[in-house]
Amino acid sequence: MLNEPKDLVGNVLYILLARQFEDDRLLSEVKDWRMTVVLDTDYYPVTLTFADGITIERGAVPNPTIILGTTFDTIVSIAAEEMSPVRGLINRKLRIRGLLKHPRAAFRFYRLIVRAMGV
């Protein structure tokens, strides 16, 4: 369902998502998703490919469904509940590209990641 990446940002995503997938319902829902998301951080980009599960890889694939631009510091602030994701979006600390073209994919990923961060 979820590969174990060997890089730092990928591993963070793995840890966050693996906890969520203890919930079978969410698991079977996510299995049906088909999209690619690039998390473009100030450290380096990571691609999440949703296809019968999630593959997390270092680097950015060309033409992803959506790109979420942010900094690692912002990820940390959200995880520590020092900043809400909504505030992140308003302040442009979180930037979603592809939102207009793929609103459903953007919404799905946003919901998944917010849930994974426990905020």
Place this chain on the structure above:
Amino acid sequence: MEIKQRLMKIVGPERVADGAAEKHVYSYDMTENPSLPPSLVVMPQTLEEVQQIVQAANTTKTPLIPFVTGQSVGGLTIPAVEGAVIVDLKRMNRIIEVDEEAMYVLVEPGVTFGHLKKYLDDHHPTLRYTYPLAPPYTSVLANALLEGLCDLSTRHGAMADFINGLEAVLPTGEVVRVGTGASGEGNWFSRYPLPDLVGLFAGWQGMTGIVTKMALQLWPKMPFNRHVGLLCFGEEPTIRMLTRIARTQVLDDSVCVSTPLVKMVSGVAAPVELYDGEPDYGMLLTVSGNTETEVSEKINVIRRIVNEERETDSRHVLISWEGLMKLMGDQWGPFVDLPSEMYKVLAEHDGLTWVGTYIHPKYWKTVLEEGRAIVEKYGFELIANLKAMKGMHFGEFKFIFRFPKDDDTVKRVRECNAELLDLALSYGAIPYKTPVWAAKKLQERLDPNFVMLMRRVQRALDPNGIMNPGRWGLDERD
């Protein structure tokens, strides 16, 4: 009478062993240092037995090696000469006294970190000792004798600084006490203002006698504690931040490691690499206080320094403990609740080694940069480990290697460790828990009169040369 018979008479036949299996177990450790079996293993349980063993060994001129669990990561209990007897002190495992007022504990050699922690938590919950990353089953007393480092070392220094005094059986068989405990029972409050004879035993790797009791400083357990993580880029900014933060004196402890070790703790499988764009280092900083406000203010002091550094590189990130656990996994819990199983991340293979050194702060950054290049050249996992020591009077520097013990890898580990030691020595660093090969390199750099003094002290205490002979390379220069 042969030494075996003499020892059996002292401790009973069931506590003397010379079977092939026992000799094998005591012939090696996890390091790359060459193995050599002892001739016998003996397990005393009392001071009197230790004394009689030493007296018997003087009669037969038998080498003795004090041993508790053999986890020094320096090959220090591997016999350096043929025919040695391992004196395994595990059975001497009493916590004799905890003095609440003067805040010390009096322990025997076999008391382990796990044992002491539990005992204090159960019986003296307002006091704490200090704990290493080492396995919980290792010796508190041996660790202090070896001048290692634990989780209060950023504040209080190397472990020998925790020693108030000790009781030892000299190589010639007399029992001595040093420190204020020499004036009577229940009085182990300090090692001063007497001549500081703890130095006759600390750092000597068992060459100057067998320590049978040790008084160690305890500290009040602070009601409020907090940990923060710090991810940082580049050797220069990393060392600058660590040094600046440590100099503020807000820290109880600091551990700075290469990012691959951070990832190992987070569960990344071996071999663990450092990728482009990842932070080079991760720090874990610990503060404590009497109130939540005191702790928060200490964190603010750290935050201010990090924010200043972020003006040059905004990728340095301070992470609260809650954030760290959420993002990097619950495995981090045991890292701050030592002694723990945390050491197991380093036990991926059968081999584990390092040359740990203490170094002048001014060379810390350079030695880290150049050391990293050496480790990268050999293609090993990058696992630097640094600690600010004693309020930043000095630093700890080492690279850790976890490795499979095949011939080729062992050879490369030896070469890499030797190159790292040469580098460290060239910057005036001094290795701790020094294996013999490293001690010989160190001797070449030390003032010959210092080595002469060491040898003179050792000879005076041990005229028959029976105590852990060959260590420190002292015999070689005759």
